Amino acid sequence: MIRVTIWNEFRHEKKREDVKAVYPDGIHAALARGLAADDLQIRTVTLDDPGQGLTDEVLDSTDVLIWWAHAAHKEVTDENVSRIVAKVQTGMGLIVLHSGHYSKLFKAVCGTSCSLKWRESGERERVWCIEPFHPIAQGVPETFVVPQTEMYGERFDIPGDARVIFMSWYEGGEVFRSGITLERGYGKIFYFSPGHETFPIYYQPEVLKVIGNGIRWAAPLCRGVISAPKVENLEPFRNQK
Amino acid sequence: MIRVTIWNEFRHEKKREDVKAVYPDGIHAALARGLAADDLQIRTVTLDDPGQGLTDEVLDSTDVLIWWAHAAHKEVTDENVSRIVAKVQTGMGLIVLHSGHYSKLFKAVCGTSCSLKWRESGERERVWCIEPFHPIAQGVPETFVVPQTEMYGERFDIPGDARVIFMSWYEGGEVFRSGITLERGYGKIFYFSPGHETFPIYYQPEVLKVIGNGIRWAAPLCRGVISAPKVENLEPFRNQK
Amino acid sequence: MIRVTIWNEFRHEKKREDVKAVYPDGIHAALARGLAADDLQIRTVTLDDPGQGLTDEVLDSTDVLIWWAHAAHKEVTDENVSRIVAKVQTGMGLIVLHSGHYSKLFKAVCGTSCSLKWRESGERERVWCIEPFHPIAQGVPETFVVPQTEMYGERFDIPGDARVIFMSWYEGGEVFRSGITLERGYGKIFYFSPGHETFPIYYQPEVLKVIGNGIRWAAPLCRGVISAPKVENLEPFRNQK
C-alpha cells in the first residue's frame, strides 16, 4: 500500500467561479477520486490546513507527495520547503504538477530557475511519450491530445539529469519537455505539466494514468538518512608520513 | 580578462595556530597568489567584509566566484545564497572547494544533501583524472598524489548530472568523486575536493593547475536572464475550439 | 585552422532531377560554399571516390568530419565504419546531418537503433534552441522556421547522454530532438536533423550557422590513443595474501 498525500494550494477553487466550475471540490479532490486504486492510500491536505498541511505527522506517513500550486508559492514557508526537500532526499517520492514548476519546492530540488514560456490560450496540446519502456509510460498511448491547455514552452530551465519521458507539441508553435524525472538522493521526482485550474485536464484518463504510474514509480524502494559521518580507516595506513 | 572573486570564510586562519602556520594570510591570499595569471583579474573577499563580501558591486563584476568555507556555513545569509544562485543561473561561474561541499550554496545548486564521509587523518590521497580530454584536465597529469589530506569518501550525495573529471583513492580504503562539474542554467560549476586548512595543498602545482583550468572553463560564454514570459503564439491557431 | 572534411554519399544529386535542381554540384559543394570561413580548411569527398573517400590520408588530416548520407548506408564498408569510429574515439569531431541518423556510423557511436518516424511532406518545421548558452547556439536565434522540411518525429532512439540543444515542432503534430551532442572518448559528435536533398535547407543562414558552430565545438582540444595497458602498481602492496 502506497501512502499518497495530495497537497493543493486550494485558493483558486474558492475564489474564482471559472475554476470552481471545473473543480468544485478542489483539484485535490478531483485527483483523489481520479487516482483511487486498491494499492493507494490517498489523503489530501491544503495550504490553509494547520502547519500548511505539512506537519511531521503528515510527512512522516507519506510515501509519495503530490504538489499542486500556482498563485501562493511565496506563502509556503522556507522551513516547510526545507523539511519536504529533506524528506525527498531520504526517500519520499514527489510528483509536481503543472504550475508547481515554479514552486520554491521544485526549484529547490532542481537547483535551477525552472522558468519557461507560457500562454493561457486554451489551445491544443499533443503529448508524445518518448520513453515507452519506462514504468511511467506503461499503458499510456504513444501520443494523446489535451484539447484545451495552457501552453508551457521551452526553454524550460531544468537540470541536465532531467530524464525526458514526455514531450509536448502546441498548436501555437512551441514544444516542451512536459514529463521529466529526477532523482535526489533516495528520492524520485516526477514533473508533469499537463493540467490547469480552468481546463478539465485532471479528468482526462491518459493524464490520470500518467500520474498514477508516476506515483508507483516514485514510491520508495528504501529510505536513507542524511549524515556526514566521521569514519575510521578500513585499510591500514602505511604511506602516511 | 576573466574577473575572479575568491570568497573565503577566513575564520580558521585568524583563530587557529595550526591553520595560520600553513596559510598565514588566509587561504584566499594563498589561492590568489597561486592562481595569478595574465588573463585573470583576481580579487579576494571574506565573510567578515561588509555585506559578507557579497555586495551587488562584487557579484556584478564577477565572472567566476571561488568559494572556500568550512565552519561558518550557517552564517552566510539565505538571502546572499539566493543572490549567488541567481547569478550562477544567469551565467556566473562557480568553483567550490573542499569543505564548501557542505555550504548552503553548493547544496542549493545541487538540490541534494551533498553529504559524504570524512576523516581528518593526514593520509595519502591519489587523484586520478578520468576525462583527459576535458578542458579542466589539460596539462594535468593522469594521476598525482596529495601527500597528506583530509579523506572525503563516498557516497557523495550529488545529482546525476555531475560529470566526474577526477576520482580519488585514499590510503585508508575509500574512493571519492573528487572533481565534478555541473551546469545550472547559463552557469557552470566545478567542485574540487583536494584542499584543507591544515595541509599545504593549495601550494601544490597540480592542484593550482586544476583550479586555474576550472576558472577558464567556468567563465561565461554569455549571460542570460531569469524570466517566465507570457508569449504570443507564433503559429496560427486552428484546432482550438 | 580546423581541417574539415565533408563526406557526401553524392548519389541522389547525380540521378534525380529534383535533387539536382536544388543541389546541382552536390550537397557537399553547397555545404562547402556555405561554411567557408577563414578558420576552416574545407575539403569534400564522396562515396565513389577511391577508398570511399575515407583513406588514411583523408582521415589522418581531418579534425572534423561532416557526414551526409541517405540511400547508400549499406555500401559504406564495415571496415571503414570501424576506422572512422576509432578516429572519433581518439579525438576527431563528427557532424552527422539529417538522414545520416540511420548510417552505420551514427548507429555505431550511439549503440542504439537511431530509429525515428518520418514523412516527406514539405511541411513547416519550427526549430527551438533550448540551450542558448551552448557554444553551438551562439548567434543562433531562439527559434527559426524551415519553410519546407521532411518531418522526423519521436521516438528518436538515441542514448541517454545525448544532450539536446535543439528541438523541432512540425506542422503535422510531431516533435523531435533535432540537434543533439554526444561524446565518445576524446571525440565530440553533433547530430542536426534539418536538411534534405529536395529542399534548399542547406542554403538557409540559420542552418549554416548551426553547422558552423558545430564544427568549432567538435574540433578536438587534444587527441588520445586507444590502449588497454598492463600497468605496475603505484602504491605498494601490503594486504595481499
Add this chain to the structure above:
Amino acid sequence: MIRVTIWNEFRHEKKREDVKAVYPDGIHAALARGLAADDLQIRTVTLDDPGQGLTDEVLDSTDVLIWWAHAAHKEVTDENVSRIVAKVQTGMGLIVLHSGHYSKLFKAVCGTSCSLKWRESGERERVWCIEPFHPIAQGVPETFVVPQTEMYGERFDIPGDARVIFMSWYEGGEVFRSGITLERGYGKIFYFSPGHETFPIYYQPEVLKVIGNGIRWAAPLCRGVISAPKVENLEPFRNQK
C-alpha cells in the same frame, strides 16, 4: 519467471589447470549454481555450442543474457554481435562480467573503446556501493572486499550515460567504476567488473547478490520493435506552401 541465459566463452577452463582448479565445470556452471533461485529459469550456453550458443531459439527465449568472455572475443561473429545488440535494443537485458568489457558486444552497445588499465596481481579490491537506493544495491553491503582480484583501473572509456552504482579501490593505487548501468532502447545493461578466471570471486556471496539483483533489474518490463515508419500527419497542414 525470468529466463536467464549464461553465455560463457568456456575455453580457459578446458585448457588451463589453474583455471580448472577454481572453476572445474566452467564459470557458467558456477554462476548457474550460485544464482539459482525460484524466480529464475537459468540455462547455460558456450562459444563452442552450435551457432556459438546464440541461435534464434536461445535468444528468442532469453529475458536476460549474462556474458563472460576473455580470450576469444574475436571469434564471436559480427553477425551474432549484431543479433544480440538488436535483441538488447528491443528489450533483452544484458549483464556483462569482468573481461567482457572488451568484447565486441559491450563495445557495440557502448559506442566507446571500453579500454582500461589492468594488472593480474591478486591484490586486494574494495568495492563501494555509491547508490544504495538502486535496485541492484538492495541487500548489498555498503562496502565489501574481494581478497584477491585482477585490477581494472581508470580511465574506463565508457559513455556519459553510464550510471555508476559501484566504485572500486585497489591496493595498488587505482580506482574504477566497477558497476555501471546503461540503457539502449528498451534494453537494460549492467556491467560488473569483479570476477576472474583464476580467483574464486564468483563464489563470493556479495558478488552473487549483485549479479542476481542485476538480473532482476535488467529483466524487461516490455518489449519493443525497431522500425523507422513513414507516418501520416496527425494535425492538419495549413502553413504549407
